[in-house]
Amino acid sequence: MNIKVLREQTLEANLDLVKKNLVIMTWGNVSGYDPETGYIAIKASGVKYEEMNSEHMTVLDMEGRIVEGKYKPSTDTPTHLVLYRAFKDQGIRGIVHTHSQFATVWAQSGVDVPCLGTTHGDYFYGDIPVSRPLLAEEIQGEYEKNTGDVILETLETKKTGCRRMSAVLVHSHGPFVWGDSPAEAVEHSLVLEYISKMAYCNVTMNCSFRDKPIPRIQQELADKHYNRKFGPGAYYGQASKT
Ligand SMILES: [Zn+2]
Numbered sequence: 001m002n003i004k005v006l007r008e009q010t011l012e013a014n015l016d017l018v019k020k021n022l023v024i025m026t027w028g029n030v031s032g033y034d035p036e037t038g039y040i041a042i043k044a045s046g047v048k049y050e051e052m053n054s055e056h057m058t059v060l061d062m063e064g065r066i067v068e069g070k071y072k073p074s075t076d077t078p079t080h081l082v083l084y085r086a087f088k089d090q091g092i093r094g095i096v097h098t099h100s101q102f103a104t105v106w107a108q109s110g111v112d113v114p115c116l117g118t119t120h121g122d123y124f125y126g127d128i129p130v131s132r133p134l135l136a137e138e139i140q141g142e143y144e145k146n147t148g149d150v151i152l153e154t155l156e157t158k159k160t161g162c163r164r165m166s167a168v169l170v171h172s173h174g175p176f177v178w179g180d181s182p183a184e185a186v187e188h189s190l191v192l193e194y195i196s197k198m199a200y201c202n203v204t205m206n207c208s209f210r211d212k213p214i215p216r217i218q219q220e221l222a223d224k225h226y227n228r229k230f231g232p233g234a235y236y237g238q239a240s241k242t
Helices: 003-018 077-092 101-109 136-140 143-160 181-208 220-230
Strands: 028-035 040-045 057-060 067-069 094-097 169-172 173-177
Touching: 003 028, 003 040, 003 057, 003 094, 003 181, 028 077, 028 181, 040 077, 067 101, 077 143, 077 173, 101 169, 101 173, 101 181, 136 143, 136 220, 143 169, 169 181, 173 181
Parallel strands: none
Antiparallel strands: 028 040, 028 094, 040 057, 057 067, 094 173, 169 173
16 A cells, blocks of 8 residues: 555544544544555644644654654554554554543443443454553553553453454543554444443443343354354355455
């Protein structure tokens, strides 16, 4: 992929965050990774979405050195780089960070988003985990890099791998989400927000109407829905992805 295409795809995905109501002001960022060059493009720091163009997508190598672009990249760049280093060989090509409201509510509560139904199960295999809080020295040290490390540590405990669980909520902060492209990472972010809101509603309803915990989705149903979309022999949708 040439750098121009990488920048344009990444710009498109960043603008999509606003259209999908996942960010306000300058919050949030999307990056894209090109396996041919080994470069990433990421939104420049603090740019308003209404003024954003492909010039604001800064291109870096995997060590974080600027290859192209005159703007300082997002302050979250070291987090994205940690995740690409870990996930790129498994096909991850886009990463999104937002403070989308309901996903962030779960992150702030430090509670995993429970898998309560097939809407969740179609996209994410099991509860969406919240990381542990960062330690004081991790916050005071290389904070953004350490945020990436705690995401990997959290995913490790899930044993699902990055393809079956494409989001981690960072404690007291918000979601980091990934996918096969910047556009797919945005789609996963939108689904995450949708199911976070539904799970919040379920839990709240439960407090009002029931005295038993809400059951998790049946394991058979979770397996069925996830695997018919993404497992071996998947049969959901059209045969070829266009
Ligand atoms: Zn943030």
